[in-house]
Amino acid sequence: MKKICAFGLSALCAVSGSALGGTIPTSFVPGGDDPGGVFGGRTYEAVPYGFSISTNLVSQLEFFEVMGTYPSAYSRPDRDVHPVERVSWIGTATFANLKSIADGFEPVYGADWTPDYSKNGWRLPTVDEWFKAAAWDPTRGGTGGYWTYGFGRDSFSPADANYWASGDPFETTGNPRTTPVGFYDGSLYNPGGGGPTGDGSEFITNPNSNYYGIHDLSGNVREWTNTREAPTNNNYVVHSSAWGDVGLRANWERVGGFDWNHASDSIGFHLVRVPEPATGLALGLLGLLALRRR
Numbered sequence: 607m608k609k610i611c612a613f614g615l616s617a618l619c620a621v622s623g624s625a626l627g628g629t630i631p632t633s634f635v636p637g638g639d640d641p642g643g644v645f646g647g648r649t650y651e652a653v654p655y656g657f658s659i660s661t662n663l664v665s666q667l668e669f670f671e672v673m674g675t676y677p678s679a680y681s682r683p684d685r686d687v688h689p690v691e692r693v694s695w696i697g698t699a700t701f702a703n704l705k706s707i708a709d710g711f712e713p714v715y716g717a718d719w720t721p722d723y724s725k726n727g728w729r730l731p732t733v734d735e736w737f738k739a740a741a742w743d744p745t746r747g748g749t750g751g752y753w754t755y756g757f758g759r760d761s762f763s764p765a766d767a768n769y770w771a772s773g774d775p776f777e778t779t780g781n782p783r784t785t786p787v788g789f790y791d792g793s794l795y796n797p798g799g800g801g802p803t804g805d806g807s808e809f810i811t812n813p814n815s816n817y818y819g820i821h822d823l824s825g826n827v828r829e830w831t832n833t834r835e836a837p838t839n840n841n842y843v844v845h846s847s848a849w850g851d852v853g854l855r856a857n858w859e860r861v862g863g864f865d866w867n868h869a870s871d872s873i874g875f876h877l878v879r880v881p882e883p884a885t886g887l888a889l890g891l892l893g894l895l896a897l898r899r900r
């Protein structure tokens with residue numbers, strides 16, 4: 607066992623290979639099959655390299671097992687299976703570095719929180735990666751295309767995702783009204799009413815995972831990305847919609863940029879990692895895109 611510190615602070619040390627927390631389930635998004643383009647007035651670049659993305663939003667239990675704390679506003683007995691929220695961008699980067707070390711990967715974030723894209727550890731997705739994971743479907747129309755919502759459809763109903771007054775069994779339990787990660791999987795919850803989930807009311811969900819099998823890209827909580835809003839500030843772009851939003855944002859719409867110390871019970875995150883960042887031309891492209899991104 608070897609104790610490793612991410613960047614010299616005792617609070618950011620972990621034992622390499624200690625497997626802090628369990629394995630984070632991932633879905634693989636292959637590179638090189640998407641054209642990118644302009645959507646809603648924003649340019650999304652093609653992603654020429656493959657990356658892994660957490661199948662679910664990072665849960666409160668996954669965060670606790672690494673960090674030893676429950677920072678989220680949702681504090682009911684079933685909190686472990688709900689998405690972690692009220693974590694700042696710096697908090698997510700800290701978690702990602704520690705989880706990387708525990709899993710035997712290279713930490714991505716350096717001393718000033720600058721991501722080193724040559725490392726193979728966990729990090730937040732860039733906006734281009736997030737958009738591809740949420741929208742791209744190489745089978746759409748036979749030749750591939752982009753969907754409006756993160757579950758592979760261009761319209762939504764209350765059975766598809768968690769938003770304000772969407773009727774799920776967590777509407778009446780008080781704020782924040784998150785649903786468990788992976789909740790929209792086609793299940794019938796609390797059949798006949800009076801079950802153990804949320805307020806016990808019966809609720810049927812549509813299968814919400816998309817082509818890659820990823821959940822909750824639309825709805826439940828908004829999500830941090832690894833992309834700065836502008837090179838001159840520490841605001842990071844936030845995508846997706848939350849339990850408190852009326853309806854769902856399209857995959858290309860952004861909430862805006864938030865300071866890296868901002869923490870909200872409406873913001874959580876998916877994690878990504880590039881298993882082999884040093885191979886091919888992926889690394890150079892990624893670095894360039896991250897630098898020139900507005």
Ligand SMILES: [Ca+2]
Pocket residue numbers: 768769770771772773774776777783849
């Ligand atoms: Ca809801």
Ligand SMILES: [Ca+2]
Pocket residue numbers: 822823824825826827828829846847
């Ligand atoms: Ca989401």
